[in-house]
Amino acid sequence: MTDRFDPARADASWQARWAEADSFRADSASSKPKSYVLEMFPYPSGRIHMGHVRNYTMGDVLARYRRMQGFEVLHPMGWDAFGMPAENAAMEKKVHPGAWTRQNIAAMREQLKRIGFAIDWSRELATCEPDYYGHEQALFLDLMEAGLVFRKESEVNWDPVDMTVLANEQVIDGKGWRSGATVERKKLSQWFLKITDFAEELLDGLGTLDQWPDKVRLMQENWIGKSRGLQFRFRLASPEGANDSIEVFTTRPDTIFGASFVALSPGHPMAEALAARDPEVAAFIAKARLGGTTAAEIETAEKLGHDTGLEVIHPLDPERRLPVWIANFVLMDYGTGALFGVPAHDVRDFEFATKYRLPVRRVVAETAARADDPVVEAETGDGIAVNSSFLDGMASAEASAEVIKRAETAGWGTGKTQYRLRDWGVSRQRYWGTPIPIIHCDACGPVGVPRDQLPVVLPEDVSFDLPGNPLDRHDGWRLVDCPKCGGQARRETDTLDTFVDSSWYFIRFASQPKDQPFDRAEAEAWLPVGQYIGGVEHAILHLLYARFWTRALERIGKIGLKEPFKGLFTQGMVTHETYQSLDGRWLSPDEVEIGEGGAPIERATGSGAISGRTEKMSKSKKNTVDPEPILDRYGADAVRWFMLSDSPPERDLEWSIGGIGGAARFVQRVWRMVMAAPVEDGDDAALTRKLHRTIAAVGEAIDGLQFNKAVAALYELTSAIEKATPSGARGDAIDALLLLAAPMAPHLAEEAWAARGKKGMIVDAAWPTHDPALLIDDEVTLAIQVNGKLRDTLTAPRGLAREAAEALALGSAKVQAQLAGATPRKVIVVADRLVNIVA
RNA sequence: GCGGACGUGGCGGAACGGUAGACGCUACCGACUUAAAAUCGGUUUUCCGAAAGGAAGUGCGGGUUCAACUCCCGCCGUCCGCACCA
Numbered sequence: 028m029t030d031r032f033d034p035a036r037a038d039a040s041w042q043a044r045w046a047e048a049d050s051f052r053a054d055s056a057s058s059k060p061k062s063y064v065l066e067m068f069p070y071p072s073g074r075i076h077m078g079h080v081r082n083y084t085m086g087d088v089l090a091r092y093r094r095m096q097g098f099e100v101l102h103p104m105g106w107d108a109f110g111m112p113a114e115n116a117a118m119e120k121k122v123h124p125g126a127w128t129r130q131n132i133a134a135m136r137e138q139l140k141r142i143g144f145a146i147d148w149s150r151e152l153a154t155c156e157p158d159y160y161g162h163e164q165a166l167f168l169d170l171m172e173a174g175l176v177f178r179k180e181s182e183v184n185w186d187p188v189d190m191t192v193l194a195n196e197q198v199i200d201g202k203g204w205r206s207g208a209t210v211e212r213k214k215l216s217q218w219f220l221k222i223t224d225f226a227e228e229l230l231d232g233l234g235t236l237d238q239w240p241d242k243v244r245l246m247q248e249n250w251i252g253k254s255r256g257l258q259f260r261f262r263l264a265s266p267e268g269a270n271d272s273i274e275v276f277t278t279r280p281d282t283i284f285g286a287s288f289v290a291l292s293p294g295h296p297m298a299e300a301l302a303a304r305d306p307e308v309a310a311f312i313a314k315a316r317l318g319g320t321t322a323a324e325i326e327t328a329e330k331l332g333h334d335t336g337l338e339v340i341h342p343l344d345p346e347r348r349l350p351v352w353i354a355n356f357v358l359m360d361y362g363t364g365a366l367f368g369v370p371a372h373d374v375r376d377f378e379f380a381t382k383y384r385l386p387v388r389r390v391v392a393e394t395a396a397r398a399d400d401p402v403v404e405a406e407t408g409d410g411i412a413v414n415s416s417f418l419d420g421m422a423s424a425e426a427s428a429e430v431i432k433r434a435e436t437a438g439w440g441t442g443k444t445q446y447r448l449r450d451w452g453v454s455r456q457r458y459w460g461t462p463i464p465i466i467h468c469d470a471c472g473p474v475g476v477p478r479d480q481l482p483v484v485l486p487e488d489v490s491f492d493l494p495g496n497p498l499d500r501h502d503g504w505r506l507v508d509c510p511k512c513g514g515q516a517r518r519e520t521d522t523l524d525t526f527v528d529s530s531w532y533f534i535r536f537a538s539q540p541k542d543q544p545f546d547r548a549e550a551e552a553w554l555p556v557g558q559y560i561g562g563v564e565h566a567i568l569h570l571l572y573a574r575f576w577t578r579a580l581e582r583i584g585k586i587g588l589k590e591p592f593k594g595l596f597t598q599g600m601v602t603h604e605t606y607q608s609l610d611g612r613w614l615s616p617d618e619v620e621i622g623e624g625g626a627p628i629e630r631a632t633g634s635g636a637i638s639g640r641t642e643k644m645s646k647s648k649k650n651t652v653d654p655e656p657i658l659d660r661y662g663a664d665a666v667r668w669f670m671l672s673d674s675p676p677e678r679d680l681e682w683s684i685g686g687i688g689g690a691a692r693f694v695q696r697v698w699r700m701v702m703a704a705p706v707e708d709g710d711d712a713a714l715t716r717k718l719h720r721t722i723a724a725v726g727e728a729i730d731g732l733q734f735n736k737a738v739a740a741l742y743e744l745t746s747a748i749e750k751a752t753p754s755g756a757r758g759d760a761i762d763a764l765l766l767l768a769a770p771m772a773p774h775l776a777e778e779a780w781a782a783r784g785k786k787g788m789i790v791d792a793a794w795p796t797h798d799p800a801l802l803i804d805d806e807v808t809l810a811i812q813v814n815g816k817l818r819d820t821l822t823a824p825r826g827l828a829r830e831a832a833e834a835l836a837l838g839s840a841k842v843q844a845q846l847a848g849a850t851p852r853k854v855i856v857v858a859d860r861l862v863n864i865v866a
Numbered sequence: 867g868c869g870g871a872c873g874u875g876g877c878g879g880a881a882c883g884g885u886a887g888a889c890g891c892u893a894c895c896g897a898c899u900u901a902a903a904a905u906c907g908g909u910u911u912u913c914c915g916a917a918a919g920g921a922a923g924u925g926c927g928g929g930u931u932c933a934a935c936u937c938c939c940g941c942c943g944u945c946c947g948c949a950c951c952a
Contacts, residue, residue: 031904241870241871242870242871242946242947245869245870245947246869246870246947246948249868249869249870249947249948250947250948252948252951254951254952256952275952276952277952278951278952279952290952328950330950354950355950356950356952357950357952358950358951358952360951361951361952362951362952363952365952366952367952368952369952373952374867374950375950375952376952378950445951445952446951447948447951563946563947566947567947567948672878672889672890672891673878673879673889673890673891674878674879675879678872678878678879680878681877681878683877683878683891683892685877685890685891685892686878686890686891688891689890689891690890692904693890695904695905696905699905735878735879735880735889735890736880736888736889738889738890739879739880739888739889739890740888740889741889742888742889742890743888743889746889808885809885810884810885811885812884812885812932812933814932814933815884815931815932815933815934816933817885820885852932853932854932855884855932855933857884857933860884860885861884861885861933863884863932863933864932865932865933
């Protein structure tokens with residue numbers, strides 16, 4: 028034994044001991060209560076970064092804590108292994124995406140193991156392996172049979188040079204991120220999942236997720252975007268071809284008398300029909316479709332319109348005619364792709380009407396008396412209906428209900444609920460993804476691959492020399508017989524969105540039979556995930572898709588589970604300072620030194636540098652810190668401890684070398700204390716009380732995922748033990764400290780536990796319990812206030828009677844000095860806490 | 867534009883409506899040492915004061931209360947999400 032804790036030796040040796048003992052295997056058949064702790068699985072980019080370390084450390088503390096509390100814990104790890112970076116690497120480095128990915132997985136697995144996470148590695152999975160994605164294909168077919176999968180034409184961003192489809196974030200200023208070519212919109216026939224069928228229950232379900240952050244629930248609620256309103260048809264004054272009406276949706280039926288135009292989306296079928304025979308319309312539509320989809324562009328985009336010359340009849344005032352325009356601000360995929368404009372009460376309509384000199388008619392006012400106030404800007408709030416015939420005088424909500432009622436009675440419209448949520452397009456024109464298990468036959472149409480032919484395995488012999496999806500040109504794989512008619516047919520070459528892969532991996536972790544995606548009973552034994560931990564960037568898509576997928580499986584009877592994640596925690600990012608040289612190059616913090624007067628200087632050139640904001644670690648800003656050298660230097664426990672200290676876990680954690688140093692110091696401090704602990708007998712009531720308070724505080728903090736508070740409580744206990752004189756109680760406190768610290772600094776805890784001659788490993792030890800009686804002191808400190816200001820603090824026996832406390836307080840010289848002879852008017856006594864004398 | 871969160875020392879942050887600044891970092895002083903590292907003890911919200919002590923203080927302005935970082939109203943600022951959603 029040395030006087031220094033040696034993490035390099037201890038980390039490896041205890042990790043080996045845990046592996047040998049198979050300490051973290053989750054036994055589905057265990058009779059113990061179960062606890063499922065899960066962190067969002069990583070994409071195998073090749074290196075672990077600090078964000079991973081923080082995320083998995085939090086989950087690990089919880090998993091180890093639950094285990095010590097007597098739970099059978101499932102804490103698995105896997106790889107979200109499909110996706111574009113592997114294809115990019117294939118193109119750049121001429122390696123196969125699979126080889127690249129598997130190599131990355133191997134490297135990252137070793138890195139994770141060095142941090143000593145309590146993971147059941149026997150359940151490890153990678154979504155890019157057929158034994159995972161094959162089951163996903165089966166589930167896809169199940170959903171298809173249940174009518175939850177459909178095919179539809181949809182627009183994609185098409186890069187004509189790379190001949191590939193781009194995600195929105197790959198389109199930069201209207202150009203492909205890699206080729207720089209101007210991106211085109213192209214219509215492709217693609218597969219969709221009917222998530223909109225679940226809009227209402229996904230929304231309702233949010234109400235049951237009381238262990239989710241409010242913020243995430245709100246974001247999902249807004250994303251689903253439910254709104255109630257009226258859908259109805261405007262009859263055309265003179266029929267236009269086959270169409271004699273235009274269907275619109277509104278959330279403000281009460282403003283219907285304020286309508287001054289009808290606007291069609293440039294993608295609306297009627298607009299397209301008009302364009303087919305009128306070049307002017309066609310030209311306008313082409314113009315309207317230009318322009319980017321970025322937020323900034325939309326913000327500044329000018330409203331453009333084209334008058335079609337058509338007119339519709341107002342449903343409540345047959346004398347009134349409204350002009351029909353085509354307008355660039357009308358979205359095709361919300362509502363009906365057409366709307367009626369009420370300039371007085373809608374910001375966009377107002378802008379449009381002002382530009383094209385369309386009438387602005389007030390139909391809502393604060394009071395009936397202000398019915399004819401001029402409208403200087405769009406007034407979007409509720410009020411009283413005015414200038415609206417039979418609606419006049421009604422409040423907005425009442426007026427809306429009245430219009431819907433009349434529409435339904437007269438048969439020209441119906442009350443309707445609209446959702447912003449759109450169906451989930453899952454087709455990706457990519458190689459490195461789950462093949463969609465469909466065969467296209469000219470005679471039979473799209474046919475599901477028969478179950479006994481699953482998995483549809485990705486062919487290995489592909490090349491990325493040519494642009495486009497290599498599956499499209501791999502005839503050996505692509506050309507197959509139709510399973511129905513036996514005729515010549517082709518495999519679907521699109522692969523599934525990787526969000527599908529991550530929509531059920533938590534079920535596969537819980538149960539992984541060979542012959543089916545999961546065993547229902549076994550999966551249900553573990554699920555829902557008790558605590559799910561990950562970044563807030565997944566607040567909407569991943570978490571919504573996973574909720575949908577689970578509900579879809581529930582609907583088709585595969586699992587008895589509506590919500591996959593009972594508790595959700597979104598942790599903050601790991602940030603670091605940033606620097607830039609004067610000419611704008613990003614500098615890593617190592618390349619900068621702080622000169623006299625605190626001004627940053629670039630080491631290499633000696634010239635000044637600019638310190639920027641502290642931001643999320645990212646390669647582009649060169650402010651990353653690689654965990655590996657830090658682990659080498661300080662050991663796993665110091666890194667883990669630092670990740671949990673200081674910042675509340677939901678907030679960003681600023682990386683600092685001082686912080687990690689402090690954590691390493693604490694590890695050594697505990698070790699020294701253990702090494703130097705003399706064996707003595709005897710009590711130490713004060714220390715015992717401190718210990719029991721700490722046990723309660725740490726447990727409460729970990730339960731609430733407030734790791735920074737648990738850390739602070741352990742620092743306090745450590746100081747108290749150091750200051751205490753040797754006694755039996757002190758020895759007990761050291762033992763308990765090790766148990767309490769074990770989830771956070773497990774290697775140190777094991778090493779110290781062994782050094783203190785304890786039997787067995789600390790991972791198998793029970794979490795200490797506290798005696799509630801010891802949380803209460805016999806003596807309390809009373810705060811003595813005069814007029815609400817603290818003037819004195821006095822020690823008093825606990826449970827001191829009101830009168831006695833009052834007398835005690837009045838006896839204080841400081842109080843008497845403050846009162847200066849005045850008689851107290853009133854005395855407030857809060858038992859065992861304070862006395863407030865009001866003079 | 868809409869929605870949400872946050873604002874406390876030099877810094878990260880604590881604080882059931884009841885002693886603001888726990889705990890950590892930094893800095894400084896001291897001890898040990900030939901020396902350094904490591905370690906240990908101490909100080910560290912501001913102002914006045916030698917001290918005892920006093921005054922002010924949780925973004926700003928009001929309010930409720932015996933008592934407000936905490937609750938309410940109005941500003942200011944920062945960050946996040948959504949975004950032409952009818």
